[in-house]
Amino acid sequence: MDVIDARIERIITASAHAPSVHNTQPWRVELEGNRMLVHADPSRQLRHSDPAGREMYISCGAFLFNVRTSARRESLTAQATILPSPHDKLHVASIRFDPALGPDMDELELSVAIDRRATSRTPFDDQPLDSDVLLEIQMAARDEGADLHLIHPSDPTRSNVLTLVRRAEALAGEDAVARGEEAAWTATTAARHDGIPQDLLGPSATDEQAPVRHFLASGGDAEFEHRSTMAVLSTPDDTPRDWIAAGEALEHLLLVATTYFVHASFATTVLENPTTRHDLRRALSLDGWPQMLMRMGYSATHPHTPRRTIEEIVAPGEPETAAE
Structure with missing residues (x-):
């Protein structure tokens, strides 16, 4: 690999801290002078759970926001041109x-938050987020063309969502x-630069009304909070362009949340099944399309999942093209 400008190398390293489904990190980068080409990497796509690549594009959108x-x-x-090649x-x-x-102070604060942000799969404090924090998080999503529908602890639809x-x-199981x-992507070994290691999967909840995802390889049980804030990120339409925008909105709101010491965890299985995704949209009376379901709350700093190296992300040559 050719020598990379130090600034671009730092940008790529920071951008690789973006969240991705199962920490697959499905992005690939090419450099051409002062230009960066970001490609989705189909070898890292969840072909069965994500056949259309929706979660893959969301992950790449989060990477793009970090860039x-x-x-x-x-x-x-x-200056980014989205989906430039038909x-x-x-x-x-x-x-x-x-x-x-x-950068101004807000830009600098967000950039610093990139290294601090981490997905948490452990119990949060048993309280909803402060209203002013929620407002800023919602505004961050809207800045990227998405909407964040809040599901408060007292919301009657919360039990339906869970x-x-x-x-x-259960269907996935x-x-x-x-x-x-x-x-293939969870309970990974220390030698892996991707996936979710066993010790970061978190425990399973002891009851069905806890707002947490259950991984098959989760270790042990724990009592989870019931009053954390849940939210659904949605976009006006359901195309690859919307999915990329959803990823940018997701990372923007997560970085804003991080500045307030708020963590998030995700429940993606309900959106991978077309039937339950449709039912979720109907249960919440969403005008748009649900792209991410998450719980957000206050907790201690969580360890980071592993990340691929610069050499693994930056690749020469022509990218693999998607099948028609």
């Missing part, structure tokens, strides 16, 4: 870096291919 944010820390602007569905974005003034989550997990796919 934009970390570029400002380097006194650069990242013939290459995996070409997520072309980014041009231009010199700019240094019932759908458990139903989707009966699916041998789905179980195998999850096993």
Whole structure:
């Protein structure tokens, strides 16, 4: 690999801290002068659970938001063109870096939050988020063209949502291919630079009304909170462009949450099943399409999942193209 400009190397390293489904990190980068080409990596797609690549594109959108944010820390602007090639569905974005003034305080705070953000799969404090924090988190999602529907502890739809989550997990548990796919990316060894290690899967909840995802390889049981805030991130439509926007919105709101010491965990199984995804949309009377379900709360700092190296992310040559 050619020598990479130090600023671009720092941008890529920071951007790779983006959240991704099962920590698959399904992004691939090419560099051309002051341009970065971001591609989705189909070899890291969950082919069974995510056949259309929705979660893969969301993950790449989160990576893209980190590129934009970390570029400002380097006194650069990242001008992104989304899905620039009609013939290459995996070409997520072309980014041009231009010199700019240094970051303002808000930009700097977000860029610092990139390294601090971590998904938490352990119990949160048993309280909802403060209203002013929730407002800022919602505004962050809207800045990227998405909406964040809040499900408060007293919301009567909350039990319906949790019932759908458990139903989707039960159906996935009966699916041998789905179980195998999850096993390939969870309870991973220390030698892996991706996936979720066993000690970071978190425990299973002791009751069905706890707002937490159950992994097949989760270790032990624990009592989870019941009054944390739940939220559904949605977009106006349900196309790859919307999925990328959902990823950018997700990372933006997560970084804002991190500045308030708020963590999040995700329940994606309910959105991977077309039936339960439809039922979730109907239960919440959403105008848009649900792209992510999460719980958010206050907790201690959580360890980070492993990340791939620069050499594994930046690759020369032509990217693999998506099948029609």
